[in-house]
Amino acid sequence: MTLWDFLAQKKSALVKRWFDIAMEPYPSDTAGLLKNEKKQFTNPVGYTISHGLENILDKLIDEKGPDFEGMVPFLEGIVRIRAVQDLRPSQALSFVFHLRNAIREELASEAKEFSAEMATLESRIDAIALISFDIFVKCREKVYELKSNEVKNRTFRLLQMANLVSEGQKEQSD
Numbered sequence: 333m334t335l336w337d338f339l340a341q342k343k344s345a346l347v348k349r350w351f352d353i354a355m356e357p358y359p360s361d362t363a364g365l366l367k368n369e370k371k372q373f374t375n376p377v378g379y380t381i382s383h384g385l386e387n388i389l390d391k392l393i394d395e396k397g398p399d400f401e402g403m404v405p406f407l408e409g410i411v412r413i414r415a416v417q418d419l420r421p422s423q424a425l426s427f428v429f430h431l432r433n434a435i436r437e438e439l440a441s442e443a444k445e446f447s448a449e450m451a452t453l454e455s456r457i458d459a460i461a462l463i464s465f466d467i468f469v470k471c472r473e474k475v476y477e478l479k480s481n482e483v484k485n486r487t488f489r490l491l492q493m494a495n496l497v498s499e500g501q502k503e504q505s506d
Contacts, residue, residue: 370382385406385427428460
């Protein structure tokens with residue numbers, strides 16, 4: 333049995349363990365809500381994270397090799413959520429590295445049997461982390477751009493209300 337076969341067999345336990353570890357940065361009441369309700373419409377954040385982790389793991393352990401491009405939409409879903417939350421970048425992206433912990437815990441007794449394949453697995457997880465970092469930076473840039481535009485618009489509206497600027501001047505400044 334290969335490591336990939338073993339991980340495929342243990343997939344549901346791994347996803348559950350990974351999800352539980354990924355919820356650690358959240359306050360306990362929020363984490364409890366995210367863990368307990370997994371329906372898409374009643375808990376879209378919990379669903380997106382849970383569904384995303386499951387699909388990322390599927391694409392990571394594919395016997396044909398990892399499908400990094402196929403992971404991107406699921407990584408984007410999770411990373412977008414975390415990019416708009418009040419989390420440090422290390423907290424927001426730590427869920428990727430926590431996959432290692434979940435796998436090691438699941439492999440506890442069989443770790444020596446799969447030691448040769450673990451290096452490959454860990455390099456794949458590192459690649460996922462780098463992809464996630466790129467996504468995170470793009471999301472944060474977008475958040476800051478939106479905030480900056482909102483400040484500009486508010487400032488313009490205040491100046492307009494004070495009759496210090498006209499609508500035509502806004503078009504010129506844009």
